[in-house]
Amino acid sequence: MQAASVATYHDVTGQAYVWSTVIKVLVVFVAVLVIVALLTLMERKVSAWMQDRLGPNRVGPGGLLQPAADGLKNILKEETNPAEANRVFFTLAPMLSITPAMLTFAVIPFASPLPIGRYGVVHMILADVPVGILFLLAFSSLGVYGIVIAGWASFNKYALLGGLRAGAQMISYEIALGLSLMSVFMVTGNVSLREVVWKQQQMHVWFAIPLAVSFFFFWISCFAETNRLPFDLPEAESELVTGYHTEYSAMKFSMFFIAEYAHVLTVSMLMATLFLGGWDIPGWQGDNMLGQVGNTWVGHAPSVLITLATFAMFAIKTFLFILIFMLVRWTVPRFRYDQVMDLGWKIMLPAALFAVVVTAAAVLALDSFGIPYGPWWALGLAAVNLPMLAVILWVMDRGHTLVGTGAPDEKRRLAREHARARAQSRRVAVGANPSPR
Amino acid sequence: MSINVKVMKRPAGKSSYVRATLKGMALTFRHMAKAAGDRSELTIQYPDQKKELSPRWRGTHVMEKHDDGRPKCVACGLCPTICPANCIKLVPGEDDQGNRYPIVYEIDEFRCIFCGMCQEVCPVEAIHVGNHYENAEYSRHDFVYDLDRLMAQTHPVTLLWDPSDPAGE
Numbered sequence: 001m002q003a004a005s006v007a008t009y010h011d012v013t014g015q016a017y018v019w020s021t022v023i024k025v026l027v028v029f030v031a032v033l034v035i036v037a038l039l040t041l042m043e044r045k046v047s048a049w050m051q052d053r054l055g056p057n058r059v060g061p062g063g064l065l066q067p068a069a070d071g072l073k074n075i076l077k078e079e080t081n082p083a084e085a086n087r088v089f090f091t092l093a094p095m096l097s098i099t100p101a102m103l104t105f106a107v108i109p110f111a112s113p114l115p116i117g118r119y120g121v122v123h124m125i126l127a128d129v130p131v132g133i134l135f136l137l138a139f140s141s142l143g144v145y146g147i148v149i150a151g152w153a154s155f156n157k158y159a160l161l162g163g164l165r166a167g168a169q170m171i172s173y174e175i176a177l178g179l180s181l182m183s184v185f186m187v188t189g190n191v192s193l194r195e196v197v198w199k200q201q202q203m204h205v206w207f208a209i210p211l212a213v214s215f216f217f218f219w220i221s222c223f224a225e226t227n228r229l230p231f232d233l234p235e236a237e238s239e240l241v242t243g244y245h246t247e248y249s250a251m252k253f254s255m256f257f258i259a260e261y262a263h264v265l266t267v268s269m270l271m272a273t274l275f276l277g278g279w280d281i282p283g284w285q286g287d288n289m290l291g292q293v294g295n296t297w298v299g300h301a302p303s304v305l306i307t308l309a310t311f312a313m314f315a316i317k318t319f320l321f322i323l324i325f326m327l328v329r330w331t332v333p334r335f336r337y338d339q340v341m342d343l344g345w346k347i348m349l350p351a352a353l354f355a356v357v358v359t360a361a362a363v364l365a366l367d368s369f370g371i372p373y374g375p376w377w378a379l380g381l382a383a384v385n386l387p388m389l390a391v392i393l394w395v396m397d398r399g400h401t402l403v404g405t406g407a408p409d410e411k412r413r414l415a416r417e418h419a420r421a422r423a424q425s426r427r428v429a430v431g432a433n434p435s436p437r
Numbered sequence: 438m439s440i441n442v443k444v445m446k447r448p449a450g451k452s453s454y455v456r457a458t459l460k461g462m463a464l465t466f467r468h469m470a471k472a473a474g475d476r477s478e479l480t481i482q483y484p485d486q487k488k489e490l491s492p493r494w495r496g497t498h499v500m501e502k503h504d505d506g507r508p509k510c511v512a513c514g515l516c517p518t519i520c521p522a523n524c525i526k527l528v529p530g531e532d533d534q535g536n537r538y539p540i541v542y543e544i545d546e547f548r549c550i551f552c553g554m555c556q557e558v559c560p561v562e563a564i565h566v567g568n569h570y571e572n573a574e575y576s577r578h579d580f581v582y583d584l585d586r587l588m589a590q591t592h593p594v595t596l597l598w599d600p601s602d603p604a605g606e
Binding site: 046048049057062327331396 | 458465466471478479480
């Protein structure tokens with residue numbers, strides 16, 4: 001179980017490294033574009049099923065070619081440019097929104113290392129940068145620029161409001177997002193995503209349980225960051241036409257959509273990597289491998305089969321999160337603006353800060369008691385985190401901040417009481433100077 | 438909240454956001470699982486499947502004709518008189534045996550309100566409303582059905598009442 005050093009494996013170098021990277025980039029980029037296209041179909045299908053409909057089923061088998069038809073339609077459609085819009089930024093905005101969404105795939109490891117004969121072992125990650133998560137945070141924050149610029153450059157009041165909301169929302173939730181990642185950093189002691197996966201494998205428990213509070217906050221923040229339904233204020237159809245992309249048509253409009261789905265995909269991959277063990281196969285230790293450290297290979301021996309299996313595992317976890325994204329979108333109504341800000345600043349920020357402090361104390365305590373990093377260590381952390389999550393949920397719930405619409409019978413009872421009180425007060429007033437009757 | 442919003446006091450159990458959300462998600466998930474794979478029972482796939490019409494459905498008109506192809510219409514003028522939408526145009530003619538026949542008989546299906554009074558009033562059961570509803574056209578003029586077109590309709594005609602129970606008892 002401990003890291004066995006296998007001398008025969010080493011990372012690819014030189015020309016093999018260049019070629020393997022080029023191939024990886026091409027394959028992943030194409031795959032991501034195809035998956036994003038299919039996600040639009042999946043969203044329509046899933047929403048249809050939830051509403052007891054069938055969804056698109058006319059183009060291709062089971063509607064499978066619907067994204068292609070949509071894309072073709074959007075390319076052939078007329079582009080409209082509002083007369084008062086700032087042409088440069090109006091054109092730039094869709095690009096600015098799609099690029100960061102596409103770039104963030106670069107640092108997510110999507111399978112265990114793949115051995116290719118005598119050349120060595122290729123890591124299944126596009127850019128193995130040591131500052132993985134920081135890169136990710138930087139680029140996902142850039143995504144909001146596209147939306148804000150689109151809102152501003154359209155010269156449209158609804159678009160501007162949408163852009164403003166997007167900006168405010170992103171700033172509010174980025175804080176909680178960053179803070180929830182702090183606990184992950186504290187446990188892994190590193191910001192490389194490959195390292196995060198390795199640490200979860202070493203712990204034998206995925207971070208979702210020992211870092212439950214972080215997981216929960218990260219999840220909520222991700223909904224806010226992707227502008228998906230409980231937080232889709234930037235494009236609130238019922239209030240702002242379609243928000244920041246009101247003035248966009250044809251492929252520019254389509255690019256905002258591609259960016260949104262790419263964002264959903266990234267964020268789902270990220271949650272799978274950070275909190276559900278990435279490509280780790282649960283209950284099996286044979287896939288635990290980190291790679292070449294110095295001159296030794298840390299972890300078990302890689303093989304093509306393990307790479308395929310771990311990739312399938314990663315895809316399943318990502319798919320699970322995407323499905324939940326869609327489930328939430330078609331279930332939960334949009335928050336009011338003040339509720340979004342309340343949740344962000346009054347609950348998430350203090351609670352995330354509190355959680356960071358408590359987790360840090362717990363990590364320190366566990367280390368100073370000399371408990372070895374592993375399942376028992378995870379249990380100690382979970383013993384702190386799970387009750388904390390329960391308390392946070394209790395505070396969030398119960399009408400303390402997020403007030404539901406309330407039970408209708410209760411409303412009716414209150415209305416009745418109110419009416420009775422009013423009638424009573426009038427009767428007294430009439431009794432003071434009696435009528436002839 | 439700085440704005441003054443009236444807040445009603447509600448019991449915590451009934452205004453719980455998290456519980457309500459989870460409940461809602463369970464509901465949508467159940468529906469999704471039931472309809473997944475396009476198994477929704479509620480949808481009629483319209484161009485492929487069609488809903489069976491009631492025999493009393495009043496749609497596109499049909500002019501009945503004799504075996505030799507002449508219209509049964511005797512140009513009595515009752516249907517243009519009764520028509521509340523004034524959509525029937527009739528120019529009566531008479532042949533040398535003294536039989537009346539329609540020279541022009543046109544129904545504007547666009548103006549028609551499909552009340553079925555023309556069928557009720559017809560003394561020779563010539564004009565009928567029918568069990569048919571797909572009559573989209575590219576221009577308004579195409580909705581004016583002339584005599585030939587009315588006679589060429591093949592769909593079943595409407596039963597304005599159940600033959601076994603004409604009084605509707």
